[in-house]
Amino acid sequence: MASKEIARTALAAGAVAIVAGKAVAKLDSAALDKALEPLKTYDWGADRETLNPIDQAINATHGDAAARKMLEKGLVDALAGGLSRSAQDYVCRKLRVVGTTRSVKALAALLPAEKTSHIARYALGRIPDEKATAALRDALPKVSNKLKPGMIGSLGVRRDTKSIKAISKLLGDSDIQVARAAAHSLGLIGTSAAAKELSAFAKKTPAGMKMPVADARLICAEQLLADGEKSEAIAIYNGLKGDDQPKHVKVAAMKGLLTAASKT
Amino acid sequence: MSHGRRTFLKAAAASVALPYLVPASALGKDGNTAPSNRIVMAGIGIGNMGRGDQGAFLGRGDVQYVAASDVKKGARDDALTRVNGKYGNTDCKVYNDFREIMVRDDIDAVHCATPDHWHAIVVIEACRNGKDIYCQKPETKTLREGKLMIDAARRYGRVVSGGSQRVLGDYRKTVDPCWNGSKGIIKSINVNVGPLPKDCNKKGEPVPDGFDWDRWLGPAPWAPYHPHRCSGSYNINGTSWRSFRDYSGGGMTDWGAHHFGGATFAIDVRELEPEEVIFHHENGKKFATCRYPNGKLLHHNHPGMGNLHVVGTNEKGPSKPVPGYAGGGNIYGDFIDCVKTRKRPFRDIEYAVHTTTVCHLFLIAYELERSLTWDTVKQQFVNDDDANRLVDVARREPWVI
Known part of the structure; x- marks a missing residue:
């Protein structure tokens, strides 16, 4: 995407500030708050397009560690703030792409519950960080038999040798x-x-x-x-x-x- | 064919109380293959497309159709009526759980027309149970699935055919000039197809009686039932599962499996995967190009180019024969012929996967809005962590591949 187009899209979304013509130089916290605001009331049946600014922020922050960190924190905080299942689902899908070790604790907390276990793995399973693997490993003995195959499967895909026993x-x-x-x-x-x-x-x-x-x-x-x-x-x-x-x-x-x- | 299958067929024949009601065709008396020598088949996912596939296999004299599986009771009942009506008996068995078909040792081959998010699980399960399989397109839902499906097919020596009948059937006007040398050295081809898949956030409605909703979702994230979420309609406008990211790649994979299959056949790159996808955003229009290791280009939605527009040097080049179906019939006959001969079918799973790989590379490039380099050996993107996370998804328990 041309940098000018990224800028135009991101600014339209209200999530990313552009400085000195660079594609993404700074993520403004106020703009991020505005982008994340719809999550608070988002539920099944809501217009999915209200979350588009977050989607756009993910691409716009690629390659900018500070902006990504701020975006990730915003998503993690939202997850901890009590969201509907649909909104949790959305946030976990985004953390699948931008999540790091900083997301692991919030995602791990969702692993034991039947309603959120899979979508937490959806994110954790793709985060290339040993702490994500450890969270799955630690959850294995604690989750119900219904959830165990998923946990085992994710550990297998990650080829986690520490889980062999x-x-x-x-x-x-x-x-x-x-x-x-x-x-x-x-x-x-x-x-x-x-x-x-x-x-x-x-x-x-x-x-x-x-x-x-x-x-x-x-x-x-x-x-x-x-x-x-x-x-x-x-x-x-x-x-x-x-x-x-x-x-x-x-x-x-x-x-x-x-x-x-x-x-x- | 296994001893177990013959035993089953013998028992099934014995269970028919009134032999004179059995059509001669079912007994092999009209020139058709006798039941004991037929390929014993079952179907998995027998709604819209599956019903058509079932009809095609059921109509063959060298196939004995014995079982079907679907998560909708209505579809199961329809299949039961159709199959038993064809043979004039009550031998067909139907199942909610497809794995009950997989463990039957009397069944040689299956066909699969589930929604796309089930394909890899069904194909791999078939292979590990020693069954050949014809799987509808698009064969994969993620990049990782493709290699796993090819590996399973090769590991067990199974015949695994992809399901696009259009690759050979619809694109000969493009394919023939490329293969007979009229186009000269082929440089590129363009495919126009879409739209991209969307997320589905539709509000739940009561699950209809006789519909195992949890099993329909299977490996996909849980979501409430809505008729548009799971409709098997061929629309890609938000009123069928083909529209939505959790179950399909939208038009990019749904029609893309046909068009890109035809395009990769025409420019003869079926055996290759692209090593780069180049994302363009010019004059407000997004389009992309896959580049193959041999330098050939496969464009998607290139401005000013029609669907299957080929660019070549247009100097008369060498001609080569266009491959066709085994047995000289259609894609179903090709599959059955290969089940008998153990040859690879026209839409061998490797070719089919290479086609869907193109679709997924484009999808990921459009999602991330940037160009990507694909390591065809490691099956991962080069220096792009975000993209590598999109190579696969964690499946909902208990499904693991």
Whole structure:
């Protein structure tokens, strides 16, 4: 976007001040307050366009750490101020893009509640900060079984090795959704330690978990192979090529062995 | 075909009390394939588009259609009536939860026409359960989903076909001159399509009886029921799920999957992903361009260019044959033929994903209003933290991919 256009849009939105012709040089707190004001009454059925100035401020503050910090603080403060579910939802979507370690505490507070847990993960899951991972990790033992698969899944996507032990304990959970998420996430984490946990569980896998565990082990093997852990990947493939596995799993294991063999 | 499937079919046949009521076609006596040799299929998401797909597969003599899944009871009931009416029996089973279809070992292949936010979950679940799958376009909802779907297909050696029948069917006037050398060396092509998706903030209404609203939302953020939020209408004007960001990429992915599919076919970049998307804002008009590693350009809404406008050197170049469907029929026949031969279909998932990747790159560039560099190997943007956060979303529990 041409800088003049950014300026025009942002000024029209009333959220960003432009100084000396630069695209964004300063975020005025009064203008930000004005942009955030509609959040206080925003609810399902409200005109979504009333929040457009916040959208525009996000793009306009790109590359300006101070302005981003102010915007993030405004969003976090709004979140803590008691918003409708729809407004909370909106703020979390924006923190998905601009959230940093400064947003983690407010988002983590939403993780245990059934109504807000997912949308908090929607933001936390995409914030590239160890504190965001830690918040998800800390929440795992505290949330209900209904919410656990989501927490486990987000930790898996982030390849959080510090969660391996906690997730492994859930492989045998009586809730099949929890157990499936645990297997899949260990596959995504894809380290030697994750592989070890999956292999150990594979020896005692109940019928309903056989396919999820085999799938997770194959994903884990691919990750290990990509990370140069060839012998560990081969061990997994060898464990999945037997007649106790469905045909397509055996095929996958054989393909994996061929791929591994082609790697130096 | 599995022993389990034959057993199922035998049991199903035995359960028919009045054999003389079974049409000859169902028994393979009219020249059609006998049931035990047919591809056993099921459908997931059988509303508007799914109903059409179901009809196409149901009409084939080499397919035995045995099950369907939908979160709307009305759609399930319709499917049941249609399938059982076709075969003159009561063998078809319907499910609210598609995973019950996935674990049936008598089913070889499935077709999927759920809203877009479900596609990746369904495709990956099919692959991990050893099933081939025909998935409606646009195949992905996020960039990350594409690689996961390709990986699942390749891991298990499954036939996974994307669902745009228009890529081959509608754009031959553009494709043929590019492939037969008339256009010379191709420089660029333009696609005009839209609009961009919006957020949906519609106020809740009572959920209709027989509609599993929570399952319709599935991995998407919770939201109250509203008929416009979930209508399967083909409109993209705010009265169907195709309009809204949580379930679709708007016109950019909905029609974009067709147009960009045709465009990438025409300029022969189906095997590639762009490595850069350049955002333009000139004279009040926003448009963008994807640049491929081989230098070819794919414009979106370029001022002054019509849809599928090709720029080439216009010197007669070498000709190459235009690929077509396996089996010589339509896209459904292509899929079934490939299920039998284990070849890759015309809209192999990799080509389909590369098309939707174009759509998502444009969407993210427009959302952030800036140019972006895409690392095709790492599947992430270069030096743009905001953009990388938009590569995927956290899915609502219990859905994990």
